[in-house]
Amino acid sequence: MIVFLCFSMRVLQEYPDPDSIGSTINNAKGLDLFINIYSVSMRRLYRLCLSHALFLLISLFLGFAATTVSPATEKEILLQFKGNISNDPYNSLADWAPSSNPCNYNGVFCNPLGFVERIVLWNKSLSGVLSPALTGLRSLRILTLFGNQFTGNIPQEYAELSTLWKINLSSNALSGSIPEFIGDLQSIRFLDLSRNGYTGEIPFALFKFCYKTKFVSFSHNSLSGSIPASIANCTNLEGFDFSFNNLSGQLPSGICDVPVLEYMSLRSNVLTGSVLEEISNCQRLSFLDLGSNMFTGFAPFGILGLQNLSYFNLSHNGFQGGIPEMSTCSESLKFFDASSNELDGEIPLGITNCKSLEFIDLGFNRLNGSIPVGIANLERLLVFKLGNNSIKGTIPREFGSIEWLLLLDLHNLNLAGEIPKDISNCRFLRELDVSGNALDGEIPNTLDNLTSLEVLDLHRNQLDGGIPETLGVLSNLILLDLSQNNLSGAIPSSLGKLSNLTFFNVSSNNLSGPIPSIPKIQAFGAAAFLNNSRLCGAPLDISCSGGSNGTDNKSKKNKVLSNSVIVAIVAAALILTGVCVVSIMNIRARSRKKDDVTTVVESTPLGSTDSSVIIGKLVLFSKTLPSKYEDWEAGTKALLDKECLIGGGSSWNSLQNYF
Numbered sequence: 001m002i003v004f005l006c007f008s009m010r011v012l013q014e015y016p017d018p019d020s021i022g023s024t025i026n027n028a029k030g031l032d033l034f035i036n037i038y039s040v041s042m043r044r045l046y047r048l049c050l051s052h053a054l055f056l057l058i059s060l061f062l063g064f065a066a067t068t069v070s071p072a073t074e075k076e077i078l079l080q081f082k083g084n085i086s087n088d089p090y091n092s093l094a095d096w097a098p099s100s101n102p103c104n105y106n107g108v109f110c111n112p113l114g115f116v117e118r119i120v121l122w123n124k125s126l127s128g129v130l131s132p133a134l135t136g137l138r139s140l141r142i143l144t145l146f147g148n149q150f151t152g153n154i155p156q157e158y159a160e161l162s163t164l165w166k167i168n169l170s171s172n173a174l175s176g177s178i179p180e181f182i183g184d185l186q187s188i189r190f191l192d193l194s195r196n197g198y199t200g201e202i203p204f205a206l207f208k209f210c211y212k213t214k215f216v217s218f219s220h221n222s223l224s225g226s227i228p229a230s231i232a233n234c235t236n237l238e239g240f241d242f243s244f245n246n247l248s249g250q251l252p253s254g255i256c257d258v259p260v261l262e263y264m265s266l267r268s269n270v271l272t273g274s275v276l277e278e279i280s281n282c283q284r285l286s287f288l289d290l291g292s293n294m295f296t297g298f299a300p301f302g303i304l305g306l307q308n309l310s311y312f313n314l315s316h317n318g319f320q321g322g323i324p325e326m327s328t329c330s331e332s333l334k335f336f337d338a339s340s341n342e343l344d345g346e347i348p349l350g351i352t353n354c355k356s357l358e359f360i361d362l363g364f365n366r367l368n369g370s371i372p373v374g375i376a377n378l379e380r381l382l383v384f385k386l387g388n389n390s391i392k393g394t395i396p397r398e399f400g401s402i403e404w405l406l407l408l409d410l411h412n413l414n415l416a417g418e419i420p421k422d423i424s425n426c427r428f429l430r431e432l433d434v435s436g437n438a439l440d441g442e443i444p445n446t447l448d449n450l451t452s453l454e455v456l457d458l459h460r461n462q463l464d465g466g467i468p469e470t471l472g473v474l475s476n477l478i479l480l481d482l483s484q485n486n487l488s489g490a491i492p493s494s495l496g497k498l499s500n501l502t503f504f505n506v507s508s509n510n511l512s513g514p515i516p517s518i519p520k521i522q523a524f525g526a527a528a529f530l531n532n533s534r535l536c537g538a539p540l541d542i543s544c545s546g547g548s549n550g551t552d553n554k555s556k557k558n559k560v561l562s563n564s565v566i567v568a569i570v571a572a573a574l575i576l577t578g579v580c581v582v583s584i585m586n587i588r589a590r591s592r593k594k595d596d597v598t599t600v601v602e603s604t605p606l607g608s609t610d611s612s613v614i615i616g617k618l619v620l621f622s623k624t625l626p627s628k629y630e631d632w633e634a635g636t637k638a639l640l641d642k643e644c645l646i647g648g649g650s651s652w653n654s655l656q657n658y659f
Contacts, residue, residue, distance in 0.1 A: 073136065074116050075102040080133040087127035087149075115139040122168075123147035132157040139163060146170040146192065154179050166190040170217065173197060178218065183208040194219040194241065201225030202242075210234040217241040219265065227252050227266075239263025243289065247271060256281035262308065265289040276300050285309055291337065292316040299323075299338065304354075306330055315361065316340040323362075326350030333357060339385065340364040347391075352377045361385040363409065368392070371410075376401040387411040387433070394418075395434065400425040411457065412436035419458075424449040431455040435481065438462055443482075448473045459483040459505065466490075467506070472497045479503040486510055491535075496520050504528055511535045514544045 075098070082096045096105045103110035109118040116137045126148040132155040134140065141163055150172040158164075159181035165188055175197040182191065183206040191213065198221040207213075207230040216234075219241045226249030227242065237258050243265045250273035255261075261282055267289045274297035275290060282288070286308040292315065299319040303309060305328035315337045322345025323338070333354050339361040346369030347362065357378050363385045370393035371386070381402050391413040399408060400422025408426070411433045418441035419434060429450050435457045442465030443458065453474050463485040471480070472494025480501060487509040495504075496518035504524045512534035515522060526539045536544040 077131075077133045077136045078102050078105060078108065078116070081131040084131040085126050085128040087125075089125050092121060092124040092126065111139055113139075118142040118144075120144045121148070125149060127151075130155055130158075134158065135160045137161070142166045144168040145172070148172050150174060152176075154182075156181060159184060161185065163187060165212070168192040170194040170196070175199070177201075178203060178206065178223075180205050182206060183210070185209075187212060189214050191215070192217045194221070196221055198223060202228055202247075204228045204230050207231050207233050210237070212236060214238045215240065215263075218245065219243040221245055223247060225249075227255075227271075229254065231255060232257055234258060235260075237261055239287070241265040242269070243267035245269055249273075251275050251278050253278060256283075260284060263287045266293065267313070268292040270294055272296070274298070279303060286332070287311040289313040290317065294318060296320070299341070299343070301326075304329060304333065304336075307332070309333055310356075311335045313337045314341065318342060320344075322346070323348055323351075326353065329354040331356055334380075335359045337361040338365070343367060345369075347372050349374065355379065357381055359383045363387040363389065365389055371396055373398075375399065378402065379404075381405055383407045385409040386413065389413055391415065395420055395423075395439075397422045399423060402426060403428070405429055407431040409433045410437070415439060417441075419444055419463075421446050423447075426450065428452050430476075433457040435459045435461070440464065442466075443468055443471075443487075445470055447471065450474065451476070453477060454500075455479045457481045458485065461485050463487060467492055467495075467511075469494050471495060474498065475500065477501055481505045482509070484508045488512065490514075491516055491521070493518060507531050515540065 078096060079098060082093050085093060088094075092106055094106075096102075102108055102116065103114060107119060107121040107124075108116055109120070111117040117139050118141060119134075119137075120142065122144055124147070126145075128150060129152040130145075130150055134143070135155070135157040138161075140161055143161075143164060144166065146168045148171070150169070151174065153174055153176040154169070156179070158179075162185065164185055167182070167188065168190065170192045171194070173196065174193070177200040178193065178198055180203040182188065183203065186209040188210070189212055192215075194217045198218065200223065202218065202223060202225065207228060210231075210233055213234045214236055215238060217240065220243070223242070223245040224247065227247060229252040231237070231240065231252065232254040235258060238260050239262055241263070244267065247266070247269040248271065251266075251271065255264075256278055262284050264282070264285065264287065268291070271290075271293040273295065275295050276298045279285075279288065279290075279300040280302055282303065283306065285303060285306060287310065288303070289311065291313040294317065295314075296318040298321045299314050301324055304312060304326060307330060309330040310332040312333065312335060316339070319338070319341040321343065323343060325348045327350060329350065334356055336351075336354070336357060336359065340363070343362070343365040344367065347367060349372050351357075351360070352372050352374040355377060358380050359382060360378075361383070364387070367386075367389040368391065370391060373396070375381075375384075375396055376398035379402065382404055383406060384399075385407070387409045388411070391410075393415065394417035395410065395415055397420040399405065400420060403426065405426045406428055407430060408423075409431065412435070415434070415437040417439065419439055421444045423429070423432065424444060424446035427449060430452050431454060432450070433455065436459075439458075439461040440463060443463055445468045447453070447456070447468065448470035451474065454476050455478060456471075456474070457479065459481040460483070463482075464487065466489035467482060467487055469492045471477075472492060475498065477498050478500055480495075480498070481503065483505040484507070487506070488511065490513040491506060491511060493516040495501075496516055498520070501520065504521070505528045507527065507529060508531040511529075511532040514537040515529060515535060517537070522539050524539075526541070529535055529540055536542040
């Protein structure tokens with residue numbers, strides 16, 4: 001201002017106003033005198049004005065110099081930052097040497113005047129604490145240190161970094177409360193403190209001067225309390241991510257009054273209440289994730305028609321009601337997840353008009369009706385999950401027209417009919433789960449076209465026929481569950497080629513024949529083969545006739561044992577006959593001699609059940625004989641009691657196994 005006044009006086013000195021001297025025009029001498037006096041006065045005033053201006057400029061310069069850090073001083077600050085690093089596993093700061101130019105340090109960027117403007121050291125695994133000395137970097141605009149292992153908290157001294165507009169300290173080990181002073185940094189545009197160990201509440205004052213802030217993320221911490229209503233002060237906020245915390249309470253009113261809000265993620269908290277009215281006001285949303293909370297009431301399906309919406313997740317909440325007919329659908333919508341709620345009604349036909357959809361999950365609800373006709377319109381669909389609902393009807397053949405389909409989950413519905421062979425056209429399919437339905441018919445023998453298949457779950461249906469030999473070519477298969485069906489025939493030995501298989505189950509079918517003698521198949525244990533009445537061989541404890549599956553020795557032992565039993569019975573009969581013959585001969589001989597001496601031989605008719613038949617040391621039946629309802633099985637068991645003379649322990653064990 002002083003300089004301007006001096007300049008004005010100089011102009012007046014050289015170009016005096018004619019009107020101001022009009023009264024002296026008629027007097028030439030008076031005019032000359034006035035001009036001389038005026039010129040001298042203006043020169044003196046001009047010199048005085050310049051001296052004051054020069055003094056003021058010098059004072060301002062000295063004051064500014066006193067508060068300005070030189071590049072040499074900034075080098076010392078950076079070296080102090082390095083000194084706080086306790087571990088640098090990749091030697092990322094090796095070139096931070098006192099003899100080097102700090103603008104050439106790794107991760108350091110300077111402005112044209114040579115002052116540090118950016119520090120970018122991400123994913124370096126640096127350990128230590130943040131140096132308070134960084135507050136001396138008065139030109140610092142960007143501080144990016146994500147992907148390291150810094151501990152402690154952000155130093156209070158950073159409140160003086162008024163030029164900062166980006167702070168990214170995500171994926172570290174910072175702890176404590178979120179510093180409230182960050183709310184005083186009025187230049188902040190981007191703030192990311194996600195994936196740390198922060199606790200406590202989000203400070204209300206954090207959003208005091210957030211008029212320039214565009215994005216804030218505190219996700220993956222342990223924050224509690226409610227979302228501060230002051231976030232509505234951030235009139236230029238484009239997105240925020242508070243997911244994976246312990247935030248509670250309701251969605252603050254006015255949060256969608258922010259005119260440019262596009263991104264909102266509150267996933268995995270304990271937020272409650274209704275969101276319908278508030279979310280419906282967010283007319284520029286492109287990303288909405290409210291999954292895994294405790295929201296109730298009607299779901300905000302109305303925003304599905306927003307032009308920019310691409311991601312919509314309401315899963316794992318308590319939303320009720322139906323999905324309204326979708327007369328319009330965002331051309332950008334790719335992700336639609338409303339699973340694990342209490343939704344009812346039918347799936348709207350309009351969903352097939354959302355031709356950009358890549359992911360649909362409506363599983364674990366109370367939906368009824370059938371799978372919408374026209375599903376083939378979703379040509380970009382990668383994932384379709386509808387399990388655990390009350391859907392009826394058949395599996396649409398149209399699924400076979402969706403070339404890029406990766407996952408089809410239709411488990412635990414009420415579907416009937418056959419598995420369409422058209423499914424085999426989905427050559428990139430990795431998971432097919434149609435378990436828990438009433439599907440019948442045979443397993444399509446064209447499934448071998450699904451060479452990328454990793455999961456095939458067909459259990460708990462009414463499928464019949466045999467297990468296709470061609471399943472053995474699905475080399476990527478990890479899970480194969482065919483249990484609880486009506487499958488028959490043999491288990492194909494080709495399944496032994498499935499080297500990546502980690503789960504296998506064919507139990508509760510009508511399979512027959514020997515289990516293939518392949519370690520990969522037998523390693524799944526007996527439980528994988530149970531309840532197949534005509535299935536035999538290891539790992540089941542059922543031998544196969546003819547010893548066709550490695551049980552020859554056991555069968556031979558059983559045959560030898562059977563022969564021994566026959567020999568024993570015949571021998572016993574011969575001994576009994578011999579005793580009887582000898583007795584009769586003795587009686588007759590003594591009768592002829594009329595001898596008075598008689599010999600009594602204890603014997604009991606076979607019809608008696610009061611005593612035992614004793615023949616030498618062989619006890620056929622101890623105590624009571626079997627009744628007519630106790631067949632020869634009981635008699636044979638008694639015959640080969642451990643205490644009997646025939647056979648031995650091993651033979652007895654073999655016979656026990658047989659019975």
